[in-house]
Amino acid sequence: DSGVTQTPKHLITATGQRVTLRCSPRSGDLSVYWYQQSLDQGLQFLIQYYNGEERAKGNILERFSAQQFPDLHSELNLSSLELGDSALYFCASSVGETAAYEQYFGPGTRLTVT
Amino acid sequence: ELKVEQNPLFLSMQEGKNYTIYCNYSTTSDRLYWYRQDPGKSLESLFVLLSNGAVKQEGRLMASLDTKARLSTLHITAAVHDLSATYFCAVDKAGNMLTFGGGTRLMVKP
Numbered sequence: 001d002s003g004v005t006q007t008p009k010h011l012i013t014a015t016g017q018r019v020t021l022r023c024s025p026r027s028g029d030l031s032v033y034w035y036q037q038s039l040d041q042g043l044q045f046l047i048q049y050y051n052g053e054e055r056a057k058g059n060i061l062e063r064f065s066a067q068q069f070p071d072l073h074s075e076l077n078l079s080s081l082e083l084g085d086s087a088l089y090f091c092a093s094s095v096g097e098t099a100a101y102e103q104y105f106g107p108g109t110r111l112t113v114t
Numbered sequence: 115e116l117k118v119e120q121n122p123l124f125l126s127m128q129e130g131k132n133y134t135i136y137c138n139y140s141t142t143s144d145r146l147y148w149y150r151q152d153p154g155k156s157l158e159s160l161f162v163l164l165s166n167g168a169v170k171q172e173g174r175l176m177a178s179l180d181t182k183a184r185l186s187t188l189h190i191t192a193a194v195h196d197l198s199a200t201y202f203c204a205v206d207k208a209g210n211m212l213t214f215g216g217g218t219r220l221m222v223k224p
Contacts, residue, residue, distance in 0.1 A: 002156065033211075043202065043214040058211050090156065099206040100145065105157040 003027065004093050004106035012112045018079040021109045025072055025093030031055070032074040033094070033103055034066055038087035049074055050097045081113045116141050118205050120215035127193050127222055135188040135218045137203035145206045146186045148177050150199045151217070157202065160188075193222045 003026035013019055025032050034046040036059075045058035049068035060066075063081075068074040078085060088110050092103035117140040127133050137146070145164055149157040161170045163179035163186060170177050174197065176189045186203055200219045204212040 042216050043204075045211040045213070048211065056211050092157075099212055102147075102159060102162060103212070104159070105149075107156045110154075 002104040002106065004091060004104050006089075006091055006106040006109050008109060009107065010110050010112070012114065013081060014114055015081055015083060017081050017113075018077065019081065019111065021076040021078070021089055021091075021111075023074045023076070023091030023093075023106055025074070025091075026104055029093035029095050029104070030072065031094045031097060031101070031103075032068055032072070033092040034060075034074070034076050035090045035092065035105075036087045037090060037108075038084075041087075043090075046076070055097060078111070083113050086111055086113045116143070116205060116207050116213045118203060118213050118215040120201075120203055120218050122218060123216060124219045125221070127190075127220070129194055129222055129224050130192050132192065133190050135190075135201055135220075137186040137188070137215050139184050139186075139203075139205045139213075141207060142181065142184070143205040143207045146179055147204045147206070147212065148186070148188055149202045149204065151202065152199050160201075190220070193220075195222050195224060198222045 005024045030051045033048045037043045046060040048056040066076045088108045090108045092105045094101040094103045148160040161177040166181040168179045174191045179186045200217045202217045204214045
């Protein structure tokens, strides 16, 4: 158990809908990273927040957005969902601001878009 | 753009045998990580390699890094069934993101 929690574990929704994924980092960690894992794209970095501020952006679609709240939990919002958005979404947390600090991964949220 | 390639993508091996997974990356990097993922589960950190020539070992797994060749290897010694999983390498290049390889799915058969 990494100490990172994610909810929900599974999510099934229809195309065109909007969902919110939630992540709570390990105690003391200030950075939250979001990743998408799909069969065709592999594991891709989406976005990072550090202490409430966006720090880095990867291959995140415009339909997706995220934020980190004052209590350091983070939410990933996915809207206008398409079949291709079906994937496992991981968040990871680390104590520092850069990828120099080891990241600890949560259990993931499996999103199925039908 | 940093590219990370692993090979093989799939590896089926007998228990007791040795094998090596390779991870090549396209530009200089600061750190290289190896992760293990069991089916439907999260990623578990195995090794962090920081400098040229770094070698780390844990049980039957040994990871090494050659920054000049931009190559890391994950060597499996006397494989056992419990090692069956998908292994990923990931590279950090002075930034805030990890770039992952495509993964190597390892199946160890009795």
